[in-house]
Amino acid sequence: MEENTNKTVSVKERKVKGRVEIDIQRCKGCELCTTACKEHALALSDTINIKGYRYIIANNDVCTGCVNCALVCPDAVITVYRTHPKKKPVDITPENIKEQIQSMISPSK
Ligand code: SF4
Ligand code: SF4
Numbered sequence: 001m002e003e004n005t006n007k008t009v010s011v012k013e014r015k016v017k018g019r020v021e022i023d024i025q026r027c028k029g030c031e032l033c034t035t036a037c038k039e040h041a042l043a044l045s046d047t048i049n050i051k052g053y054r055y056i057i058a059n060n061d062v063c064t065g066c067v068n069c070a071l072v073c074p075d076a077v078i079t080v081y082r083t084h085p086k087k088k089p090v091d092i093t094p095e096n097i098k099e100q101i102q103s104m105i106s107p108s109k
Contacts, residue, residue, distance in 0.1 A: 016082050018065025020058040023077040027055035033069035033078060042069060 020041070027049060033056060034042045041063045044054045056078075065082035 016065050016084060018063035018067075019060045019081040019083065020063055020069065021079045021081070022056050022058060024055040024057075025050050026075055026077045027053060028075060029053040029055055030074070031056075032072045032074065036068040036072045038066070038068070039064055 024045075028051065029044060031044065034040075034044070039062045041059045042056050043059070045057050047054070049055045063080075065080055067080045070076075070078040070080050
């Protein structure tokens with residue numbers, strides 16, 4: 001019997017990665033975001049913030065940037081950033097810099 005070795009998509013293979021920033025002093029530790037995160041990227045801290053609440057800390061290594069946590073947070077203290085690690089960097093040289101700037105200003109042309 002053959003075993004399927006391609007079951008999971010590793011973090012490295014993901015097209016989009018996420019990075020979460022939390023305003024920890026405004027977090028009230030309600031944990032709505034930890035429930036909403038399917039990647040288990042969020043957890044309560046061991047320490048408390050200025051309001052006396054345990055706040056949320058993020059493991060950005062497993063974050064996919066799905067934005068669920070930011071949507072459910074009643075206090076809007078979560079900001080999610082997305083990155084595209086496999087996207088090719090734009091090659092800007094002194095020869096093509098004019099064209100590159102032009103394509104950034106008007107990408108459809
Ligand atoms: S949902 Fe918002 S306020 Fe509640 S624990 Fe998460 S970050 Fe903190
Ligand atoms: S953006 Fe998605 S994967 Fe990342 S921490 Fe929030 S809910 Fe989890």
